Amino acid sequence: MARIIVIGAGIGGLPTSYEMRRILPPEHQITLISNTPKFTFIPSLPWVGLGLKSLEHIQLDVEKLVKNRGIEWVLGGVSQILPESKQVIVGERVISYDYAVIATGAELALDAVPGLQEEVGYVQSVCNPAHALKAATAWQKFLQNPGPLVVGAIPGAGCFGPAYEFALLADWLLRRYGLRNQVPITFVTPEPYVGHLGISGMANSAELVKKLLYQREIEVFENAAISQIESDKILLADGCTLPYAYAMLLPPFRGARFLREAPDLSDKKGFLPVLPTYQHPQFPSIYSVGVTTQLKPPEITPIPIGVPKTGQMTEAMGMAVAHNIGVELGVISAPLVTPTLEALCLADFGDTGIAFLADQVLPNPITGKRRRAVAMEGRWVSWSKTVFEKFFLTKMRCGVAVPWFEHWGLEVLGLSLVQPLSKI
Template identity: 60%
Template structure:
């Protein structure tokens, strides 16, 4: 019986655990470790910040979900990893040996890179985790008592700019409903070279749709903006511009968890894990990764650094590939190894409208020099679709299933997929043979 350890109880960790439970049919032991007792549907956190959702509505307690599936649960913070001995330490004295390790920790938030950034030691809010979303909500309620300028956006190195657009436009929507929008100027400050770039060179007409919406809502913006410092009630840019604020929300850069960066040669300089097509580590084939912690280079270089986005669907795609390849390694399924398709559907809700972004794949296919297809569509139906998807995803986490057959069918009808077979002639297949040898 193999020992499979998964670190992280987010999109990636739970999806890997559920899919492995399905593929392995109880023949091997699966243990999931997380320092958070709850699964949180992260895409809903902007709603939490504006009192459009209660946090408990978008969270599930992980322990009973896993126990129902026969998956072992260990709550605690991973403090050390020894990939040579194949051992993980939790806290000070709990250790787990593994045959396969899946790292799905998500990322740490690098607020320290910009003076004054962040809700705990700085002056800005965030919606990147549930605790910070609650802090953003409390700050918003206080702001409403004494409204003034709002600034929203991302700092250099930020990735997945969708939540920043959501936050700015939801602020506009909520303030209009309260009848005080005219009292509150909103400015969007972005490291992107243009609105709707999203860290991936844009997709289809995304730039046009986002720009039109910002103009219609009276939101000013600054592109190619390099934030260098944030003081109390003021943002400073490298070009000397300064923007006063009464409320600010900025997306930070991401980096890897400290215990990963402490292992020599395991990660890149930011703490992200390099992977082969199978999503195994190039030097430690017993280690797989899924989600934000995985190294993924931005498809193009921009004047101000931007990270490549890793959406929930991309994370699910990685999780399916990881589970499939581990099951194949264990001899439980007879098939070729697969790689994640890295195709993405991103729904951004703006209150009374929204934009859906579809990119297949997110990073343009190097064999043809572009994406196979991409689109961006706007309408109130996007708001409805995101609400339905929130309900559906939380339900399937309760059911204990990663990707039901009807979800795969829906993706197929949208000309999307989660995984694709790795060609036997792939250079990375050769690399995989080398590390096994």
């Protein structure tokens, strides 16, 4: 019997637990550990922050989801991991494991610049449920007394889609409310150019994003570093000052504290290095899924930024990890696999949207190119994101990670989640 723990019950951890339960015989124990009782569909948080959707609409009770599905549930935060002895500490409980899957998601580096700290409360973010709720409350107050709006990201951030969504959705809403003429909107990003998205070379994405921002009369500061935040203005490293009445800024991500404090486990930001199997190179009993995974940027940018780890990438990592653990245990007679890291992302802008397809997210290190890079604009993107939200939540309710028809749909698009190691 193998004892397998999955730390984190988000878009990475919950589907990975489901897939391992599907693959592994019941004698193998699967324990899901999370510091929150709810599963949240994170891609919908910009909608929550702007009051377009309630948080409850995109959350599920994890204990109810895993009950009677052969997955043990532990509610609590991991304070320490001991890779040598294969143990984690949750509160006063010590849990031993044979395999550990780290899928904790992101910790927000709110100490990245002065004034970003949560206790200061100057600006908003939509990176976790609590922050999205605070952003929604502040947004309603802002509508009563509108003024300059600043949206963007802090240097080191690695997921820019929510910032573009928030800025363009805010513009759309303000026009509907008849308030847009009272609200100058500024978009500030550390990306070398808008539409870079942390990966560069994304077909015509820069052209489409730039066109939309121009059409919506949103002023852009690209290749810009926010150096300090005050109660009514944002200071850039080049000396520019951006006044604001409301600001939504995406902070950099890092790994959980227990990862950063474990010797030889992570880099200084708490991200875990991985082999192509997504095992840790020094501790092969530990696997990584999602934001906690160390991925090197495809290029060095003037201002540091991270690599996005999208939902599809995270899902692919989880399926690869579940498969490879099955191979390790002798349950699956098949080659080891690695995630393809292909990504289809849907960004909703209210009356339109952009679908980004990167195959693969990280370009070939030798040629510097991807097999495919596509960006398409249309109102259908907004509808598609709503449909996908409902689809993903339904999957989680049903205890299924990737149903057969999802595999089929990806194949129709020429995509896949995993591939044999022999193909890399």
